[in-house]
Amino acid sequence: MAEKGASRGTLRRLWSLPRRRRGTTGCSRPDEIMHQDIVPLCAADIQDQLKKRFAYLSGGRGQDGSPVITFPDYPAFSEIPDKEFQSVMTYLTSIPSLQDAGVGFILVIDRRRDKWTSVKASVLRIAASFPANLQLVLVLRPTGFFQRTLSDIAFKFNRDDFKMKVPVIMLGSVPELHGHIDRSQLTEDLGGTLDYCHTRWLCHRTAIESFALMVKRTAQALQAFGTELAETELPNDAPSTRAVLCAHTEKRDRAKEDMRLALEEGRGVLESVSAPLAQDPERSVNQDQLDNQSTVQRLLAQLSETEAAFDEFWAKHQQKLEQCLQLRHFEQGFREVTATLDVVSQKVAAFTDVGNSLAHVQHLLRDLAGFEEKSRAAVDRARALCLDGERLIEDKHYAVDSILPKCEELRQLCDAFAAEVGRRRGRLGRSLELHGLLETSMRWSDEGIYLLASQPVDKCQSQDGAEAALQEIERFLETGAESKIQELPQILQDYESILNQDLTEHVRKVFQKQASTEEMFRRRQASLRKLAAKQTRPVQPVAPRPEALTKSPCPSPGIRRGSENPSSEGSVLRRGPYRRAKSEMSGRQGRSSSAGDEEESLAVLRRHVMNELLDTERAYVEELLCVLEGYAAEMDNPLMTHLISTDLHNKKDVLFGNMEEIYHFHNRIFLRELETYADCPELVGRCFLERMEDFQIYEKYCQNKPRSESLWRQCSDCPFFQECQRKLDHKLSLDSYLLKPVQRITKYQLLLKEMLKYSRSCEGAEGLQEALSSILGILKAVNDSMHLIAITGYDGNLGDLGRLLMQGSFSVWTDHKRGHTKVKELARFKPMQRHLFLHEKAVLFCKRREESGEGYEKAPSYSYKQSLNMTAVGITENVKGDAKKFEIWYNSREEVYIVQAPTPEIKAAWVGEIRKVLTSQLQACRDASQHRALEQSQSLPLPAAPGSSPSRGTARNIKKLEERKTDPLSPDGYVSAAPPPPKAPEKGRDDAVTSSTSESSALSRKRFTLQGFASIKGQKASPTSPDKKAKRHQVKSDPTPFGVRGWNKTSHSPEAPGDDADWSSAEEPVNSSDAEEDGGDPPKKLVPGRRTVVVGHVEAGPGVLAVRSGDVVELVREGQEGLWFARDPGSGKEGWVPASSLSPHLGKSSSAQCLSSSESSPGSAVLSHSSSCSESGQAPFTELQG
Known part of the structure; x- marks a missing residue:
């Protein structure tokens, strides 16, 4: 408020200057023009009337200084409108100063050339309309004889008509006029010498009045602006203050420009008014000219003073705003x-x-x-x-x-x-000092334990060896003075200010470890001293079998520690008959102690591995943090923006991938959990197993690595990276640190292998092995994903195909069957080279294309060719005796792909993985079928038969029997199937290679197909030679698995057999995969009558008829859930049998004969899925040939 009051005081002083100036001058009329409220009459407003010159103010003065207004001869005077006449009179009387106007005006009326009547009218009009005081009216009457005589007579007789407040004097000639007014105050037309130019006078009056008006407007603008500045509230923030300062400065500049223009105009007017005197200094100047000059000078002075006052006011106001801006910046x-x-x-x-x-x-x-x-x-x-x-x-x-x-x-x-x-x-710093002591103590303890473990036991049996080991221990103990913690209480007291519960416990553990190590050294020294002392004693010849001691294992430190009991040693020396027993006992103790020393040595090695794991993990976390803070965070630093190239803008996620996520996992979780296993390194496998899912983040990082390397190669010369490397004082560039996560994930499996090597007999060995397998699986998944992202040309989403199981390059031959004709490509001696990707839902065939480049850009890419839906895929493990080949056939062998692996081991791995996929799909389909059958059995009651009505428990027993029969992993499992009509046998394919294990062989002797869940009842096979081939018989699938209605039926149109010369051998059995698809009638619906049992039931539950394969039963009537009530004609027994185990034809058929799994080729296995397994009938993946 004080500041605002000071500003207003300055403003009042500013506007008081013109008013004080007005009181100090005798000519105040122009100043009144500036400040009067009513708009004054200006020459510019009546310029046309003034130009008529019927009256003018010449600037002459009477003897008493009265202004003289001259009315020259103007014939049309009487025609002048009253308004114009009044305006001119008013203006002329307003020009002189108030002092001169107060004396009164002298009017000189020149009517020498006019008539008396005009003189009378002119005088009367002037007298009636003159707006100011009159002192004297001088009239020059007509000069003609007649008019002069007439005017004398008329004036005498009409004197009363001219009675005015001032005297009116009729003058007969100009000399008489000179008697009243000096010639120097009269113009030339009145016989005077006064220099007067009406045009010049009018121009000067217009310019002066225009300048005065400009000064007035400028003053008013400054007054309004000053009021605005004084009343402006100071803003509370820097931007608003800066805006106010800029706005006020702009207005001030405009005001200053207006004043400058006004001053220039005033100087021009002053120069014009003063021009005559400047041209002739001795020239006489009338009073009006002097008044005009002084008026302009006064206005200029006022304007200059106003400008100076405004500048002073503005300086204070500007300073206040600038200080306000400084304050707001300071506050912000x-x-x-x-x-x-x-x-x-x-x-x-x-x-x-x-x-x-x-x-x-x-x-x-x-x-x-x-x-x-x-x-x-x-x-x-x-x-x-x-x-x-x-x-x-x-x-x-x-x-x-x-x-x-x-x-x-x-x-x-x-x-x-x-x-x-x-x-x-x-x-x-104190903590660093304490941990330095603890680390030194732990290092001394570890080195001591390692020294004890590394001393060879056999060399210690001699006196020299014992003495050497003893000296080695003594030399090592001499170093303990500087390395050991001397007094635990003193340490706890010295570092009390930084000790917490965990650190205190750690100090106690280190001290305990040091004490344990010292105790081990003391026991080892005692043992070595005794061994050295024993060597000096003579051998007693009374020992019954002294060779027992020499043949026993060398005593270990454990034996020596066990023999420290003096009573035992004395007993041996005193009692000879027991020496042999003691010797044998010492041998057993030696072996036990040797094993203890070995375990102790392994424990030391495990601790070394654990220390390396922890140290490298801490270093890894620190390096990740260094990269994230020294590079990644700096990319968002505004001070470093100018160093970043345009190629790096918004590319931080590409360059660093998910490194931040990896850092947080290791720093917050994994490192801390690893540290909890520091004292039990053999159990560290559990830590890896618990966090195995979290290691999946490395797959994302590795998948982004090609993009990261490509971006790095483009921008490696960027000054930003060089500046960051300089600040971090790194010797290696950023790309070396971006490789750290890839190196770290591969390092774990090496450390786990090393730990497992030293933990075979420990409790956590199994966990270590499992953790190692899991880490290797992650590495494989990462490697597979790197190949997966290189696939090009695939239109769909690879994520929809499920998890990638395997990938690899193979040689592939194809065979396509179209209608009744086969299109063979086996004539191509050179197979196609394809890279296969096995997913849970499909297998992709791609063509490998090598790329040129550096780093990851040199990695191959894969052009997508085709894909096979796993729901319609089957396999044959062995092809034509080649241990590296197997078949992948598709859509009921409509398409067959013979795949040759690089090695038999790779082939076995692929076949096993495909088998797992097909088996899991088989199990899922079977579970869905059983679920629907169970729902139907609960909603529809089973019809009762005369004398035998299957209960709900019977249905459950049959269901359980069906489940056991369809279990692909059960050694005595069965899968029900209805065979096709009898058909002439054909040559089958030779499957000669057997599986390596009994489990895989048992599984390979089964054939799975979701079309009919076909299987063959097993019988024990007799030993055969490797060249002897077993036969497989054709099995056709039942359109309704388990007899459940609602499944899609698959009809097979009969096809003409093709030429199979290139596909099968002469010894191929009739049950070849080709034979299954080449013929057969559609399955028929069962009707009451005699039917052949295809698959028998070895054991029967209550209400279930026990039958064997090949038996003939008589069907009585159909029940629910695919069950038929049947009667055995031979035994007369009755019961329920599943329809899926019966042939739809009467009598026996050789083609419907059931073989045991051992009758098929030991090395063959045919796994397939049919599209009919799904109720939706999903079509297989569209094949895209490249």
């Missing part, structure tokens, strides 16, 4: 700095961890140093802001009371932050 900076200091203070307060190892403390110290370095900018900014505030105070800022406390607060915050950082650094 104060808010930002305090907020930043609060954040960094909270962060430094969070540095409470004192570390759990030497490396951890060093890492924390580096973190604290890095944090202090990053926070230094905020602290420096706070100190700089404090200095700015002090400068504002020195410059006498108007807001000193607001600035000074903020400066004090900034100093306190900076000092508090520095003190807190110092305290944290001191605590970590």
Whole structure:
């Protein structure tokens, strides 16, 4: 408020200047023009009337200084409108000053050439309309004899008509006029010498009045602007203050420009008015000219003073706005700095961890140093802001009371932050010192244990060997003075300020470990001293079998520790008859002690592996953090933006992938969990198994690695990377650190192998083996995914195909069957080279294409060719005796692909994996069928038969029997199937290669097809030679598996057999895969009558008829759930049998004969899925030939 009052006082002083000036001059009429409220009459307004010159103000003066107005001879005077006449009179009387006008005007009326009547009318009109005081009226009457005589007579007789407030004098000639007014005050037409030009006078009057009006408007504008500035409230933020300052500055510049133009115009008017005197200094100038000159000079002076006052006012106002802007900047900076200091203070307060190892403390110290370095900018900014505030105070800022406390607060915050950082650094320094002692002690203990474990037991049996080992131990113990913790209480007291519960426990454990190591050394020394002492004693010849001692294993440290009992040793020496028994006991103890020493050595090695795992894990986490903070975070730093090339903009996720996610997993979870296994390294496999799913994040990182490397090659010369590398003081560039995650995930399996090597007999060996297998599986998945992302040309989503199981390159021959004709490609001696990708739902055939380039760009790509839906795929394990070939056939052998693997092992792996997929699909389809059958059995009751009605339990028993029969892993399982009509046998394919294990052989002797769940009842096979071939018989699928209605039926149109010369051998059995698809009538619906049993029931439950394969039963009537009530004609027994185990034809058929699984080729297996297994009848994947 004080500031605003001061501004208004300055403003009042500004506008009081013109008014004070007005009182100091005798010519105040122009000043009145500036300040009067009524708009004055100006020459410009009546310029046309003034140009008529029926009256003018010549500038002459009477003897008493009265202004003289001259009315020259104007014949049309009487025709002048009253309004024009009145305006001209008013204007002329307003020109002289108030002082001169107050004396009165002298009117000179020239009517020498006019008539008396006109003289009379002119005088009367003037007298009636003159707006000012009159002092004297001088009339030059007509000069003609007649008119002069007439005017004398008329004036005498009409004197009363001319009675006015002032005298009217009739003059007969100009000399008489000179008697009343000096010639120098009269114009030339009245016989005077006064220089008067009416046009010049009119121009001067117009210019002066225009300038006066400009001065008035300028003054009013300045007054309004000054009022606005004085009443302006100061904004509360820097942008608004800056906007107000800019707006006011712009208005001030416009006002200054208006004043400059007014001054220039005034100077021009003054020069024009003063021109005659400037041209002739001795020339006499009338009073009006002098008045005009003084008026212009006065206006110019007023304008200059106004400008000076305005400049003074503006300087103060501008200073106030600038100080306000400085204050707002200071306040804004104060808010930002305090907020930043609060954040960094909270962060430094969070540095409470004192570390759990030497490396951890060093890492924390580096973190604290890095944090202090990053926070230094905020602290420096706070100190700089404090200095700015002090400068504002020195410059006498108007807001000193607001600035000074903020400066004090900034100093306190900076000092508090520095003190807190110092305290944290001191605590970590003490922790580093303590952990250094602990690490030294642990290293001494580990080295001591390793020394004890590495001393050869056999060399210690001699005196020299024992003495050498003893000296080696003594030399090592001499180093313990500097390495060991001397007194535990003293350590706990010295480092009490930093000890927490975990660290205290760690100190106690280290001390206990050190004490245990010392105890082990003491026992080993005692044993070695006794061994060295025993060697000096003579051997007693009374021992019954002294060779027993020499043949026993060399005593280990464990034996020596066990023989320290003096009573036992004395007993041996004193009692000879027991020496042999003692010797044998010592041998057993030696073996036991040797095993204990070996386990101790393995424990040392396990600890070494665990230490390496922990150390490398900590280093790995630190390197990831270094990359994320030193590179990734700097890409968002505005100060580094100018160093980043355009190719890197918005590419941080491409360059670094999900490295941040990997870092958080290892830093927050995995490293901490690993540290919990430091004391039991043999159990570390559990840690890997518990977090195995989290390791899937590496697959995403590796899949992004090609894009990352490509971007790095484009931008590796970017100054940004060079600057970051310089700040981090790294010797290697960023790409080396981007490779760290790939190297780390491959390092784990090496460490697990090493740990497993030393933990074979430990509790966690199984977990280590499982963890190793899981890590290898992840590596395989990562490797497979790298190939998967290189597939091009596939229109669908690869993620919809399920998990990628295997991938690899193979040689492929194809055979396509179209209608009744086969299109063979076996004539191509050179097979197609295809890269196969086995998914859970499909197998993809791709063509491998090598690429040229560097790094990941050199990796091959795969052009998609075709895909096979796994729901319509079957396999034949062996083809023509080649151990590396197998068949993948599709859509009921409509398409057959002979695949040759690089090695038999790869083939076995692929066949096994495909078998797993098909078996899982078979199980899923069977479960769906059983679920629907169960729902139908619950909704529809089973019809009762005379004398035998199957109960709900009977149906369940049959269901359980069906489940056992359809279980592909059951050795005595059956799958019901209805065979086709009898058909002449054909040559079958030779499947000569057997499986390597009994389990795989048992599984390979089954044939699975979801069309009919076909299987063959097993009988025990007799031994055969490797060249002897078993036969397989044709089995056709039942259109309704398990007799459940609602399944899609698959009809097979009869086909003419093709030429199979290139596909089968002469010894191929009639049940070849080709024979299944080449002929056969559609399955028929069962009707009551005699039917042949295709698959028998070895054991029967209540209500179930026990039958054997090949028996003939008589069907009585059909029940629910695919069951028929049947009677055995031979035994007369009755019961329920499943329709799927019966042939739809009467009598026996050789083609319907059931063979045991051992009758088929031991090495053959045909696994297939039919499209009929799904109720929706999904079509297979569309084949795309390339």
